[in-house]
């Protein structure tokens with residue numbers, strides 16, 4: 001951040017009195033611009049034995065498969081955000097959302113909250129942020145072409161849990177990928 005969104009003056013980074021971390025503070029109007037993690041709300045839409053994936057038409061990870069998910073908006077619940085994103089990315093109507101995986105990703109300041117959901121009538125289209133959308137059997141999941149670790153883990157959990165017939169909430173902390 002370089003300029004104040006309140007008055008347009010320059011901001012500098014310093015620790016406000018009584019605080020413990022550097023913040024962007026306006027040199028002019030003295031507003032403190034707090035930056036906090038973003039919540040990414042999404043779904044694992046299920047239809048019979050199949051799950052719905054979307055192939056990304058946007059960066060990052062263009063062309064890779066993902067679960068419909070995106071940044072939560074002001075004024076909505078996490079489940080509402082998850083259902084909205086599923087509609088936007090896959091033109092799919094989902095019901096009976098149950099929070100299923102939570103991923104803390106502190107190194108990119110994100111928290112994923114993905115829900116198991118029933119795909120209404122098995123119907124879907126292709127949202128503007130997707131190249132294609134498709135229902136997959138477990139055997140056909142493109143494991144090497146998944147966009148994000150959160151997506152891969154959620155699918156792994158799902159197929160394991162499905163064998164047991166129990167779907168507990170999974171909460172994981174994700175660490176940066178190790179560069180070789």
Ligand SMILES: [Zn+2]
Nearest residue numbers: 004007026029
């Ligand atoms: Zn200002």
